[in-house]
Amino acid sequence: MSATIPPDGAASGELISEPLPGMLGGLRRRLRWSRDPGTRTPADVGKAAWWFLAPALILIFVFFFLPVLASLVLSVTDFDIYAIANPPSTRFIGLANYTKLMHTPEFWQALRNTFYFALVGGPLTIAVSLATALLLNARLVRFKSFFRTIYFTPFVTTLVAVAIVWRYLYHARYGLLNYALGHIGIGPIDWLGNPRWAMPAIILLAVWKQFGYNMLIFIAGLQAIPQDLYDAAEIDGAGPVRRFFNVTLPLLGPTMLFVSVITMIGYFQLFSEPYVMTSGGPLRATTSVVLMMYEEGFRWWRMGYAAAIAFVLFIVILVATLIQFRLQKERV
Amino acid sequence: MVQGETATYDYRPGAEGGAAGGGGRGRALESELVRRRVSQVVLYVLLIIGALIALFPMLWMLSASFMPTGEASTYPPHLIPSRITLTHYRELFTRLNLGRYLFNSTLIAVVVTGVSLVVNSMAGYAFAKLRFRGRDRTFRILSLGLVLPVQIAMLPLFLLMKNLHLVNTYWGVIIPGMASIFGIFLIRQYALSIPDDMLDAARIDGASELRIYWEVVVPGILPILATLAIWTFLATWNDFMWPLIVLSDEAHYTLPVALANLSGEHVQDTELMMAGSVLTVIPVLAVFLFLQRYYIQGVMAGSVKG
Numbered sequence: 001m002s003a004t005i006p007p008d009g010a011a012s013g014e015l016i017s018e019p020l021p022g023m024l025g026g027l028r029r030r031l032r033w034s035r036d037p038g039t040r041t042p043a044d045v046g047k048a049a050w051w052f053l054a055p056a057l058i059l060i061f062v063f064f065f066l067p068v069l070a071s072l073v074l075s076v077t078d079f080d081i082y083a084i085a086n087p088p089s090t091r092f093i094g095l096a097n098y099t100k101l102m103h104t105p106e107f108w109q110a111l112r113n114t115f116y117f118a119l120v121g122g123p124l125t126i127a128v129s130l131a132t133a134l135l136l137n138a139r140l141v142r143f144k145s146f147f148r149t150i151y152f153t154p155f156v157t158t159l160v161a162v163a164i165v166w167r168y169l170y171h172a173r174y175g176l177l178n179y180a181l182g183h184i185g186i187g188p189i190d191w192l193g194n195p196r197w198a199m200p201a202i203i204l205l206a207v208w209k210q211f212g213y214n215m216l217i218f219i220a221g222l223q224a225i226p227q228d229l230y231d232a233a234e235i236d237g238a239g240p241v242r243r244f245f246n247v248t249l250p251l252l253g254p255t256m257l258f259v260s261v262i263t264m265i266g267y268f269q270l271f272s273e274p275y276v277m278t279s280g281g282p283l284r285a286t287t288s289v290v291l292m293m294y295e296e297g298f299r300w301w302r303m304g305y306a307a308a309i310a311f312v313l314f315i316v317i318l319v320a321t322l323i324q325f326r327l328q329k330e331r332v
Numbered sequence: 333m334v335q336g337e338t339a340t341y342d343y344r345p346g347a348e349g350g351a352a353g354g355g356g357r358g359r360a361l362e363s364e365l366v367r368r369r370v371s372q373v374v375l376y377v378l379l380i381i382g383a384l385i386a387l388f389p390m391l392w393m394l395s396a397s398f399m400p401t402g403e404a405s406t407y408p409p410h411l412i413p414s415r416i417t418l419t420h421y422r423e424l425f426t427r428l429n430l431g432r433y434l435f436n437s438t439l440i441a442v443v444v445t446g447v448s449l450v451v452n453s454m455a456g457y458a459f460a461k462l463r464f465r466g467r468d469r470t471f472r473i474l475s476l477g478l479v480l481p482v483q484i485a486m487l488p489l490f491l492l493m494k495n496l497h498l499v500n501t502y503w504g505v506i507i508p509g510m511a512s513i514f515g516i517f518l519i520r521q522y523a524l525s526i527p528d529d530m531l532d533a534a535r536i537d538g539a540s541e542l543r544i545y546w547e548v549v550v551p552g553i554l555p556i557l558a559t560l561a562i563w564t565f566l567a568t569w570n571d572f573m574w575p576l577i578v579l580s581d582e583a584h585y586t587l588p589v590a591l592a593n594l595s596g597e598h599v600q601d602t603e604l605m606m607a608g609s610v611l612t613v614i615p616v617l618a619v620f621l622f623l624q625r626y627y628i629q630g631v632m633a634g635s636v637k638g
Contacts, residue, residue: 040535046464048541056455057470059511060477063489068480070488084494135379140372149624150383156620156627157390158570160588161609164595165393168602174405176392208385213631220632269481272572276592290483290573297487298577310484317481 075307084301097308107309109284110292111316113199117288118267118320121203125263126256128207129214134244136215137222148219152212159209163276166205167192170277192278195285202273202286210266214259221255222248257328261321268317289313390613397421397607404602420607430611432583433590438615440502440575440586441568444509448564449557451511456519457549461526462541477513483573490577504578505586509568515560518630522556523549559630562623566616587612 075097077083083090101107132151136144154162169177170191178188191201225248233243249256270288274280280287280295289309297306392411396404397420399413424430458464459471489508490499498504526549534544550557572588579585585593591608598604620627 042463045462045535045541049458049462049464049467052454052458052462052541052545053470055451056511056516057474059451059507060474060513063492063508063511064477064480064482064485064513067485067488067492070491071484074488084491132382135375135382138375140368141375141379147379147383148628149621151386152624152628153390153617153620154386156566156616158588158591158609158612158616160570160572160592161393161612162389164591164605164609165389167595168396168404168605169389169392171405174407174409176409179407179409208389212386216628216631265479265481269483271483275572276595293483293487294573294577298490303487303491307487310481310487314481314484318479321479 071307071310074304075311077304079304079307081301083303090304093304097305098312100305101308101312106284106287107292110287110289111312113285113287114268114270114289114313114316116199117203117206117270118264120200121206122260122263122267124203125207125210125267126214126259128211129259130218130252132211133215133218133222134248137219148216151215154209155212157209159272160276162209163205163273166201167277170201193282195283198278198282198286202270202277205273205277206267206270210263214263217255217259218252221252225251253328257324261324264320264324265317268313268320289316393606393609393613396603397610399603401601401603404606405600420601420604421611423604424607424611428594428608429582430587430590430608433585433587434611436502436584437569437587440505441565443502443506444568445561445565447506447510448512448515449561452515452560453519453550453553453557454545455511456516456521457523457545457553459516460520460523461528461531461549474513474516478517486574486577493578499578500581500584502584505571505575508574509564509571512564515564518560518563519553519556522553526552555626556630558623558626562619562627563630565619569616 076092076094077090078093078096079090135141136148136151141147169175172178172188172190172193175191177191182188189197191197229247229251230243233247238246269290271290271294274286274288274291275294278286280291290313293306293309293313296302296309395412398416398418399410400415400417401419403410403414459467493499493504498507530548531544534548539547569586570588571586572592575586575589576592579589582590582593591605591612594608595605
């Protein structure tokens with residue numbers, strides 16, 4: 001991870017260096033009266049550092065790392081609703097939760113649904129983000145920040161609220177989407193009621209909600225590509241398409257990796273959209289791994305079993321992340 | 333305008349018609365200009381279509397929230413209310429207790445934002461600028477947390493909160509949000525640019541480490557603090573899964589949890605649900621639109637790490 005240029009570089013640099021001369025002057029004046037100037041040892045600074053870190057580290061350890069480790073332990077127990085009242089009744093059952101999962105068709109379906117969402121929705125989101133970033137980065141376009149703000153707006157909205165809005169837009173009879181499609185001769189689709197269309201409908205919402213964030217990152221990446229390279233390619237007779245594939249895409253490599261990893265990790269955690277729009281239906285067609293974990297853990301209180309689901313999800317995300325890094329390394 | 337562009341194109345190496353005589357050259361330039369104009373129009377058409385798609389769901393939500401009951405479920409659909417009514421907003425605030433949820437969401441988001449700014453900025457600064465044993469190792473362990481999905485922690489976290497008697501309290505939502513690995517990373521990255529000389533000068537001056545943090549470091553990292561503040565506020569406001577798990581009593585619901593709950597009971601009341609969605613989204617949109625400069629720059633800076 002190399003150092004990042006702070007946004008607003010010049011201004012913040014000023015902010016930092018401006019008080020320096022004044023402070024040094026005051027310092028020299030006060031040094032004479034200071035009883036122990038400069039006696040603070042590196043060890044003292046080190047001690048202070050731990051005090052600065054303590055609140056954050058304690059919070060993150062107790063409320064994040066510890067629960068993650070506990071989750072691993074939980075997943076090899078039969079912790080359930082009775083155990084909540086009487087924890088000592090919990091028994092160690094080894095990998096039984098995992099073997100049970102492997103034999104549960106609903107789990108495989110949830111895994112398939114999650115992969116469907118991540119592997120179709122993820123690339124689609126990235127494609128839309130990159131396309132809008134290229135549009136906004138075009139030299140001929142003005143009002144860039146105006147459009148950028150509009151495109152980014154869906155990302156900051158509350159997912160639950162917009163999922164409810166989209167649920168009505170998808171309504172089979174009164175929804176505006178079917179109304180619009182009707183005009184180009186496409187018959188009414190029961191978006192959220194048909195097992196075939198429910199996941200595409202959720203993917204469409206996710207793309208709309210998410211592309212603005214990736215777009216910003218792509219714009220930052222595009223701006224870092226030196227203009228000379230485009231000029232040189234143009235002199236060599238490369239058209240816009242060749243320039244995109246030979247200059248833009250290779251130089252966006254690190255940005256692309258970052259965006260794909262972030263998007264994919266987020267998409268594997270699909271939960272709110274199906275919870276609000278379909279409750280995982282119809283016929284469990286939109287039940288994701290996290291939704292299944294939520295239902296097993298917090299509706300039926302089979303917490304040991306749910307912890308095993310959570311861990312499988314973690315392994316999936318880890319493997320997918322490693323694959324992305326490997327692919328990236330091969331390309332470079 | 334035309335003059336300027338002509339001049340620009342004259343100097344371009346290899347510009348079309350460079351070797352031709354005066355007349356051919358003028359025609360080539362003209363067609364170049366036409367080409368530019370056409371691609372400009374195409375770009376703007378695409379941009380405007382994109383903007384309409386991005387805004388349409390929210391505009392429709394706003395419009396439907398003012399429609400008389402039932403008007404949003406008609407065929408053909410209405411885009412504009414036949415007459416504007418505030419009934420649904422009134423019902424939300426009187427019968428459905430929305431004021432309470434608005435209060436809960438605001439309280440939780442403000443406290444989380446305030447506390448997390450202090451906690452994360454102290455840690456981020458220490459990682460960036462203070463030398464101590466085990467710094468790199470601690471930082472590496474912390475960065476492992478970035479790949480762990482938060483959902484893994486939720487089951488044991490719930491049991492922990494239950495033992496601490498924090499289930500169904502504001503603290504149950506607030507405490508897990510008070511420190512974030514992402515926030516620490518963001519601050520550290522920015523704090524690296526504080527000159528060491530400045531901190532050493534303050535040390536020779538006899539300022540305590542806490543005073544250095546407060547009077548030298550905090551003013552120096554204000555822009556990134558603003559970014560983190562907006563980020564945290566929006567993320568906390570919009571958060572759904574953990575509040576859904578830890579809050580079981582309606583009196584403590586945040587807006588998203590209340591809205592998801594309402595949408596189950598009032599699935600037929602389109603206009604009412606739209607009004608509820610408007611009230612949930614408006615505060616975050618306002619924060620974003622007023623402070624977007626900090627937010628957008630922060631997103632772009634925080635991500636380009638290479």
